[in-house]
Amino acid sequence: MTVDFFQTQNSTAFAYAVSLFLGTFVLEDLAAIGAGLLLASGSISWPLAFVTCFLGIWSGDAGLYALARCGGRRWFECSRFQHLSAKVNRSEEWFANRGTMLLVFSRMIPGARLPTYLAAGFLRLQLGRFLLVTGVATLTWTIFVLVISRAAGSQVLKWFATFKNATWFMLICLILIWASVWLVSKFFTPQLRRRISATFGRLRRWEFWPAWAFYPPAAFCCMWLAIKYRSLRAPMLANPGIFSGGIVGESKIATLLELQKSSPKFTAQAELVAGSSFSQRVASLQQIRQCLNISFPFILKPDVGQRGAGVKLIRSNEQAEAYFRKTSAPLLVQQYVPGPFEVGIFYYRFPHESHGHIFAITQKIFPVVIGNGHSTISELIWDDSRARFLANKYLTRFKGRENEVLAVNHQLKLVEAGNHAEGCIFRDGMHLLTPTLADRIDEISKNVSGFFVGRYDIRFPSLDDLQRGENFQIVELNGAASEATSIYDAKNSVFAAYRTLFRQWDIVFAIGAANRNSGISPTPLATLWRAWRDYSRVSATYPSTD
Numbered sequence: 001m002t003v004d005f006f007q008t009q010n011s012t013a014f015a016y017a018v019s020l021f022l023g024t025f026v027l028e029d030l031a032a033i034g035a036g037l038l039l040a041s042g043s044i045s046w047p048l049a050f051v052t053c054f055l056g057i058w059s060g061d062a063g064l065y066a067l068a069r070c071g072g073r074r075w076f077e078c079s080r081f082q083h084l085s086a087k088v089n090r091s092e093e094w095f096a097n098r099g100t101m102l103l104v105f106s107r108m109i110p111g112a113r114l115p116t117y118l119a120a121g122f123l124r125l126q127l128g129r130f131l132l133v134t135g136v137a138t139l140t141w142t143i144f145v146l147v148i149s150r151a152a153g154s155q156v157l158k159w160f161a162t163f164k165n166a167t168w169f170m171l172i173c174l175i176l177i178w179a180s181v182w183l184v185s186k187f188f189t190p191q192l193r194r195r196i197s198a199t200f201g202r203l204r205r206w207e208f209w210p211a212w213a214f215y216p217p218a219a220f221c222c223m224w225l226a227i228k229y230r231s232l233r234a235p236m237l238a239n240p241g242i243f244s245g246g247i248v249g250e251s252k253i254a255t256l257l258e259l260q261k262s263s264p265k266f267t268a269q270a271e272l273v274a275g276s277s278f279s280q281r282v283a284s285l286q287q288i289r290q291c292l293n294i295s296f297p298f299i300l301k302p303d304v305g306q307r308g309a310g311v312k313l314i315r316s317n318e319q320a321e322a323y324f325r326k327t328s329a330p331l332l333v334q335q336y337v338p339g340p341f342e343v344g345i346f347y348y349r350f351p352h353e354s355h356g357h358i359f360a361i362t363q364k365i366f367p368v369v370i371g372n373g374h375s376t377i378s379e380l381i382w383d384d385s386r387a388r389f390l391a392n393k394y395l396t397r398f399k400g401r402e403n404e405v406l407a408v409n410h411q412l413k414l415v416e417a418g419n420h421a422e423g424c425i426f427r428d429g430m431h432l433l434t435p436t437l438a439d440r441i442d443e444i445s446k447n448v449s450g451f452f453v454g455r456y457d458i459r460f461p462s463l464d465d466l467q468r469g470e471n472f473q474i475v476e477l478n479g480a481a482s483e484a485t486s487i488y489d490a491k492n493s494v495f496a497a498y499r500t501l502f503r504q505w506d507i508v509f510a511i512g513a514a515n516r517n518s519g520i521s522p523t524p525l526a527t528l529w530r531a532w533r534d535y536s537r538v539s540a541t542y543p544s545t546d
Contacts, residue, residue: 032146365425369381436467459473
């Protein structure tokens with residue numbers, strides 16, 4: 001049946017249209033879903049539903065823009081915050097360069113539209129550009145929501161065909177949904193609210209995105225680099241002296257032992273725990289500790305591991321024995337280097353070069369919470385502006401101590417492993433680089449057979465020691481799969497992080513291709529697959545990281 005675009009079929013449909021239009025100013029997505037359900041019941045026409053929702057949403061977006069541009073900016077220019085004008089001007093330039101993508105993504109991310117559209121108005125994004133981008137995004141989004149809602153609504157109507165008037169049923173459902181949301185929000189406990197706030201906060205801050213959300217662009221980059229360098233296995237050739245180049249399955253103790261031989265002054269003492277049975281491993285640990293003069297506390301960690309998995313600071317024999325009972329994976333014991341400072345230094349050298357390069361330095365900050373005499377560890381973590389984003393990980397680490405009240409000014413270190421995935425804070429540390437430090441890392445690296453690219457994890461007592469290239473200890477050397485972890489500095493945008501990551505992988509592929517051209521063969525894919533499968537199986541038995 002043909003429907004006149006400018007006329008409604010009856011007064012009821014017109015009433016629905018007005019309600020939907022006004023509803024978009026309150027909850028635009030819910031209004032669009034309601035329109036889809038009304039479409040499914042035949043209570044409203046497609047053109048009327050689309051035009052009503054589109055115009056309501058688009059005009060609401062424009063209203064937010066106008067409010068911030070006319071009202072908010074005028075207030076700012078007359079307020080006591082006018083001394084921040086220089087920062088606002090820089091923000092205008094930044095938003096002008098990235099505004100289009102921000103507007104597009106905000107349409108797809110719940111909760112992001114309001115702050116983004118207000119920012120667009122406050123930072124004076126061109127009106128025409130704003131209307132064009134939001135218009136196209138709103139048109140696409142409206143059609144998508146209506147189609148999905150109508151399809152789902154048809155099924156709902158079939159399920160409830162016994163109702164005399166399905167439209168009334170749907171309206172009742174919407175009322176019940178609204179009432180449920182109101183009741184839940186009314187009776188949310190403060191702890192539950194903090195958890196939800198932290199969850200959405202993690203979504204807004206890319207450094208906390210899960211690996212499956214962050215790494216797809218890097219995977220596409222590696223596919224392109226495989227075409228560019230005519231080899232998917234080039235990274236496995238980047239470090240011929242390390243199994244698989246350091247992509248997966250490499251032994252930590254193998255590289256540490258070589259470093260202990262070539263640079264003993266700068267390498268933390270470590271040894272592989274021998275034996276397969278519990279009693280054999282306990283005896284081996286005692287023998288290693290006596291031989292290397294390793295006292296409590298010391299480090300136990302898997303010989304094969306990624307992203308800091310399974311690293312434990314052992315303070316007693318009971319803790320070591322509990323670790324042995326938890327996993328049968330090969331473990332190494334290492335002297336604990338208290339630091340208190342740690343950096344990650346990403347180094348590379350092409351095979352034809354006589355000197356290497358420092359690609360990035362990551363300054364690692366170990367977060368703490370400070371006791372006030374009345375708050376529990378759990379409360380201190382949830383109240384911390386950053387720790388709350390990783391509260392579940394930290395509280396797992398302190399299981400059994402969540403309700404412990406810390407004394408006034410008592411500092412509790414939240415993580416021992418210098419790993420971002422475990423809760424360590426990463427900052428760009430290239431300002432720490434000196435010619436002396438660069439020469440020292442280059443000297444150490446060239447003494448490691450078959451090593452060309454990777455990251456050193458280094459602990460040291462003072463920044464002056466590090467910059468002089470003295471008095472530091474290497475606790476780990478990671479191969480081609482390691483990252484220039486300075487990308488996780490909160491000051492970096494996700495686009496800046498990707499730029500650095502893409503450059504890093506280009507270097508890895510280029511070094512691997514150079515080694516391939518010299519006749520070196522890569523690790524067979526079948527061997528690599530077995531190593532990954534074995535690691536995936538055994539890593540599930542690793543205890544939580546300290």
